[in-house]
Amino acid sequence: MDFDALGNTCVVGLQWGDEGKGKIVDLLTEHFDVVARFAGGANAGHTVQIGDAKFALHLLPSGILRPDIVNIIGPGVAVDLEILSEEIEGLRARQIEVGRNLLVSLRAHLVMPYHKKQDRLSEARRDGGTKIGTTAKGIGPCYADKMLRSTAFRVADLSRPDDFRSRMKKVVSDRNTVFAALYGDDEPLDAEAICRRWLDLADGLATHVTDTTATLQEAIAGGKRILFEGAQGCMLDIHHGTFPYVTSSVCTTGAVSAGAGVPPSAVHSCVGVVKAYTTRVGEGPFPSELDDATGEWIRERGHEYGTTTGRPRRCGWFDAFAVNYAIELNGITELVVMHLDTLSGLPEVKICTNYSFIGRNVSVFPPTDVQLRAVEPCYETLPGWEGNLSEVTSYEQLPAAARAYLDRVEELLGVPITLVSVGPDRSATLHRGGRRNAGSIGMS
Ligand code: GDP
Ligand code: IMO
Ligand code: MG
Numbered sequence: 001m002d003f004d005a006l007g008n009t010c011v012v013g014l015q016w017g018d019e020g021k022g023k024i025v026d027l028l029t030e031h032f033d034v035v036a037r038f039a040g041g042a043n044a045g046h047t048v049q050i051g052d053a054k055f056a057l058h059l060l061p062s063g064i065l066r067p068d069i070v071n072i073i074g075p076g077v078a079v080d081l082e083i084l085s086e087e088i089e090g091l092r093a094r095q096i097e098v099g100r101n102l103l104v105s106l107r108a109h110l111v112m113p114y115h116k117k118q119d120r121l122s123e124a125r126r127d128g129g130t131k132i133g134t135t136a137k138g139i140g141p142c143y144a145d146k147m148l149r150s151t152a153f154r155v156a157d158l159s160r161p162d163d164f165r166s167r168m169k170k171v172v173s174d175r176n177t178v179f180a181a182l183y184g185d186d187e188p189l190d191a192e193a194i195c196r197r198w199l200d201l202a203d204g205l206a207t208h209v210t211d212t213t214a215t216l217q218e219a220i221a222g223g224k225r226i227l228f229e230g231a232q233g234c235m236l237d238i239h240h241g242t243f244p245y246v247t248s249s250v251c252t253t254g255a256v257s258a259g260a261g262v263p264p265s266a267v268h269s270c271v272g273v274v275k276a277y278t279t280r281v282g283e284g285p286f287p288s289e290l291d292d293a294t295g296e297w298i299r300e301r302g303h304e305y306g307t308t309t310g311r312p313r314r315c316g317w318f319d320a321f322a323v324n325y326a327i328e329l330n331g332i333t334e335l336v337v338m339h340l341d342t343l344s345g346l347p348e349v350k351i352c353t354n355y356s357f358i359g360r361n362v363s364v365f366p367p368t369d370v371q372l373r374a375v376e377p378c379y380e381t382l383p384g385w386e387g388n389l390s391e392v393t394s395y396e397q398l399p400a401a402a403r404a405y406l407d408r409v410e411e412l413l414g415v416p417i418t419l420v421s422v423g424p425d426r427s428a429t430l431h432r433g434g435r436r437n438a439g440s441i442g443m444s
Pocket of ligand 2: 013016017018019040043044045046132133134135136137138139140230231232233236245246247248281282283307
């Protein structure tokens with residue numbers, strides 16, 4: 001990857017989330033001045049591992065471990081102030097400074113306790129086939145209120161406590177009525193307690209709150225380099241993902257401009273992150289899923305358990321057909337392949353190259369969940385490889401079969417793979433065609 005040529009860059013997941021975006025954003029930050037989250041909320045779980053230290057970040061951008069980087073939580077993010085405060089405290093307890101290097105948009109919408117409650121109650125009420133399998137972080141209900149407008153609260157609203165209180169009382173009272181009537185809930189939320197808690201949280205976070213849109217405009221004018229950190233993945237996108245088994249935000253590169261508050265022309269490169277196989281948490285169709293011992297083997301070897309909820313991730317073969325769809329949608333300029341080490345030890349590996357429906361290849365990615373459930377994956381089989389790849393220090397040292405696998409993936413996708421990850425650590429990253437990622441070992 002030619003870091004100097006990237007310009008302002010967004011990093012997005014091209015599968016169903018958890019591709020390893022956190023690791024790549026952390027790794028790239030040394031070449032940037034600002035890292036900005038533009039979508040999603042605490043449903044995200046981005047892991048950064050530096051030696052023995054492991055950080056699970058939910059709302060904090062993955063540049064937060066480097067003190068000289070400005071980290072922005074943009075207007076498009078659904079912010080849960082309790083989780084944000086806990087994350088900040090958690091880092092401080094580990095001697096990581098969180099001060100003016102964190103800025104939170106006053107335009108960002110607030111996730112409130114009734115959003116989380118609604119998320120839980122409505123999921124519990126759905127039967128098997130209609131459950132989405134959400135993270136229960138209140139994301140859908142928060143974005144729904146944002147669209148409704150009159151019942152929404154933004155970070156800025158906390159600076160006017162009287163108005164906040166009076167509107168919150170009405171909203172909480174209405175929610176209590178709905179929860180009781182619809183779900184038989186008999187534990188009404190206490191509006192006054194919520195107001196006190198949120199106004200307290202706002203006090204604690206006041207130094208971070210600002211107009212981040214203006215900050216980004218200044219950064220662009222000053223020639224600063226900006227890295228936009230995607231959350232979730234293309235197949236979870238509200239418009240283009242496997243609806244309705246998706247999240248409630250736009251996860252594709254199209255959201256960068258709207259969610260961060262920069263013109264589309266300010267984004268120069270779009271880096272797509274994929275795993276060398278596929279995972280998915282929650283419900284919904286997954287054509288290349290391995291509901292067998294191999295899927296189980298990948299889950300255990302790759303430690304495929306959710307960073308946010310701890311749920312086992314569903315595992316399957318790499319789906320080049322789905323990733324091709326994601327590459328087109330996102331305008332991906334280069335690819336990073338994660339978890340190559342995890343596949344080590346399999347006698348053979350498969351790549352899903354297409355889907356078939358009643359014996360015929362489909363020509364476009366199926367637009368409905370009904371159609372996606374009806375297709376069969378078409379596989380190409382390649383020889384597997386052995387060995388502990390996380391010990392490998394250059395791309396050339398990878399087993400020939402592992403390189404052949406990447407060559408074939410790249411050929412099928414038509415976009416260069418410029419970084420390959422062979423372990424969770426910052427340092428276990430190989431430049432394709434050359435050297436180990438020098439300069440990114442250890443914390444700055
Ligand atoms: P994100 O949501 O896209 O940031 O990804 P997650 O952090 O939820 O999940 C990725 C998981 O894989 C984390 O536990 C990472 O530490 C781990 N990881 C990242 N890259 C690699 C890799 O190349 N190999 C292995 N074995 N683990 C990796
Ligand atoms: P990162 O950023 C993986 C999934 C949930 C569920 C669906 C809707 O770590 O890649 P939601 O709580 O958003 O309403 O849940 O989306 N989901 C994720 N899966 N990684 C994530 O984020 C996810 N965020 C949401 O499992 O299927
Ligand atoms: Mg994750």
